[in-house]
Amino acid sequence: MKLSIRARLTIWYSGLLAAALLAFSLAVYFVMASALLSNLDTTLRQRLNQVAVAVRDDNGHLGLPNGGDNSDDALVPDVLLDPRGHVLLGTLPPDVGSLLAHHPLSPASGDAFRSAAGTRFATRTIYHGGAVAGYALVYQSLKPVDDARHALLLILLGAGPLLLVLAGAGGYALARRGLRPVAEITSVASAISTSDLHRRVPDSPVRDELSALASTFNAMIARLESGMERERRFTADASHELRSPLAVIRAEATLALDRPRDADEYRRVLAVIDDQAATMEDLVAGLLLLARAEALRGVDTTPVSLGEIVAAAVRQCHPPPAEREVSIETSIPADLLVLGAPALLQRAVRNVIDNAVKASPRGGAVRITGRQAAEEAVLVIEDEGPGIPEADRERIFEPFYQVAAARTPGESHGLGLAICRRIVTVHGGSVRAEAAPGGGARFVITLPITSSPRDSDPDPQTAGSSSRPTRRKDVPARRPT
Numbered sequence: 001m002k003l004s005i006r007a008r009l010t011i012w013y014s015g016l017l018a019a020a021l022l023a024f025s026l027a028v029y030f031v032m033a034s035a036l037l038s039n040l041d042t043t044l045r046q047r048l049n050q051v052a053v054a055v056r057d058d059n060g061h062l063g064l065p066n067g068g069d070n071s072d073d074a075l076v077p078d079v080l081l082d083p084r085g086h087v088l089l090g091t092l093p094p095d096v097g098s099l100l101a102h103h104p105l106s107p108a109s110g111d112a113f114r115s116a117a118g119t120r121f122a123t124r125t126i127y128h129g130g131a132v133a134g135y136a137l138v139y140q141s142l143k144p145v146d147d148a149r150h151a152l153l154l155i156l157l158g159a160g161p162l163l164l165v166l167a168g169a170g171g172y173a174l175a176r177r178g179l180r181p182v183a184e185i186t187s188v189a190s191a192i193s194t195s196d197l198h199r200r201v202p203d204s205p206v207r208d209e210l211s212a213l214a215s216t217f218n219a220m221i222a223r224l225e226s227g228m229e230r231e232r233r234f235t236a237d238a239s240h241e242l243r244s245p246l247a248v249i250r251a252e253a254t255l256a257l258d259r260p261r262d263a264d265e266y267r268r269v270l271a272v273i274d275d276q277a278a279t280m281e282d283l284v285a286g287l288l289l290l291a292r293a294e295a296l297r298g299v300d301t302t303p304v305s306l307g308e309i310v311a312a313a314v315r316q317c318h319p320p321p322a323e324r325e326v327s328i329e330t331s332i333p334a335d336l337l338v339l340g341a342p343a344l345l346q347r348a349v350r351n352v353i354d355n356a357v358k359a360s361p362r363g364g365a366v367r368i369t370g371r372q373a374a375e376e377a378v379l380v381i382e383d384e385g386p387g388i389p390e391a392d393r394e395r396i397f398e399p400f401y402q403v404a405a406a407r408t409p410g411e412s413h414g415l416g417l418a419i420c421r422r423i424v425t426v427h428g429g430s431v432r433a434e435a436a437p438g439g440g441a442r443f444v445i446t447l448p449i450t451s452s453p454r455d456s457d458p459d460p461q462t463a464g465s466s467s468r469p470t471r472r473k474d475v476p477a478r479r480p481t
Contacts (some may be wrong), residue, residue, distance in 0.1 A: 006175040011177075014146070014168040021164060025156040033150055036145045037120075040129050043198050044122040047076040047112055047138040052124060055080065055136060062088055062126065062134045081105065081135040090132065093119050118142050121471055125462065181210045185217060197225035228397070242283060244361060245276035280303050283415070301427070303450045304342045306370050307332040307379050312342075314352035314368075317357060326360050332370035339450040340427045348423040351416035352381050352431075352443045361387030376429070379445040382436045393433040397421040420445075 005010070056063045062080045079090030085104050092100070095117035106124045114121060121139035123130060188201045191346070200221060203214045249272075256269040307330070314328055338345070356366045364384040371378050388396060395401050400414040424431045429447040436442040 006179060010168055010172040011176045015169045017167050018164055021160045022415050025160055033149050036148055040120055040145055044138050045111055048122055048124050048136060049135045051078045055181045057128050057133055064089055076138050076140050079137040083132045083134055095119050105135050190225055197221055197228060245280045248276045249273050301339050301341055303339055306336045306338050306474045307334055309345045310368055311344045313353055316350050317353055325363050326357050327365045329365055330368045335451050336370055336372055340449040344423045348420040349422045355416055356381055356383035359383050366478050377447045377449045381443045384440045387435055388433050
């Protein structure tokens with residue numbers, strides 16, 4: 001059976017407390033016992049000093065002024081012994097006498113302290129003319145010391161388990177209270193589903209680890225909610241974009257089948273259907289590329305000239321629907337190499353160039369420059385269009401998002417910049433939109449550089465600066481995204 005975290009914490013804390021209490025109790029018991037015995041020895045030494053001062057030596061015969069009557073100090077009786085250990089004055093307790101019979105006294109330079117059963121005694125050697133004249137012995141019962149030790153032991157044995165039980169109960173209550181936010185987080189998390197991601201776990205006003213956990217969990221739910229909202233919006237926008245060409249195809253086919261038509265009318269209907277099918281094909285291809293964005297992380301990369309990427313992207317620009325003269329000026333060092341998949345990078349750069357050309361006015365120019373900054377290659381694409389409002393400069397990279405004032409039905413689906421960011425991101429770079437110094441919009445793409453040589457030489461068209469007019473269809477001076 002697996003124990004809960006509260007139970008395990010309580011057991012661990014109780015075990016540690018029990019070990020600490022046991023060590024503390026043993027230390028207190030032995031320190032107090034040693035102190036009591038030391039105090040008793042001090043008392044015995046003081047009594048020995050009194051006896052040694054009072055003892056009389058009459059030609060080697062020891063005696064006391066009162067003849068051995070120690071009634072004035074009954075708590076610490078004294079005894080005089082001859083050199084062979086026989087009692088001269090006083091009375092030896094039976095346990096002390098039995099001990100001395102088996103372990104006779106021997107001359108010593110200082111006081112000797114010994115215990116015999118329930119008695120503590122001290123002895124001092126008395127010399128006369130350099131020879132041992134006898135011994136002075138004082139003793140006292142160990143019962144007060146033993147009683148004090150027993151009382152202390154009972155207190156420790158009684159208070160220790162009680163304190164351990166109280167500490168265990170308090171620790172369990174504190175653990176339960178401390179882990180209550182975790183239980184609340186678990187309850188809320190189990191109740192959250194895709195339909196109510198607006199819910200949040202309760203956050204404690206105290207800034208601690210559990211509060212950080214709640215904040216992190218709430219941030220994760222917010223990201224999930226944002227992701228689900230983007231997914232719903234993406235699905236709705238994709239459905240809307242696909243429904244329009246399908247509706248046109250269905251209407252034209254129904255009209256053509258309503259009654260017999262001549263060949264020219266059928267050709268017109270088929271041309272409309274073909275145009276709408278091409279629109280759907282482009283849209284589905286863009287959606288498929290976005291859906292496979294995660295798979296792009298495993299794409300094979302190779303060192304490639306950024307100038308060649310730009311030149312190929314310029315050549316692949318989608319033909320405009322009407323005539324428009326837009327010049328594209330490029331200035332990119334021929335030796336500026338980046339690491340990536342050429343086809344994908346061409347698609348990303350082409351999407352930005354297409355967007356810039358469509359937004360440029362008749363006779364305008366799109367300027368493309370490249371340079372190296374630290375360990376990155378920086379590609380800047382500027383146009384002379386109306387620019388992008390600051391509030392929309394980040395949102396234009398979302399699928400299907402278009403600046404409201406620039407929407408032109410049938411001209412853009414709003415996938416180009418989203419695809420560009422996804423491709424650049426999986427290559428370890430970034431893309432952002434800014435305001436151009438002279439008006440219009442500026443797109444800045446950064447990619448990791450590489451110094452690896454390539455088998456082929458750079459395209460001469462990409463070296464230095466070139467300018468060539470490009471025929472573009474007539475598009476209002478507004479930016480589709």
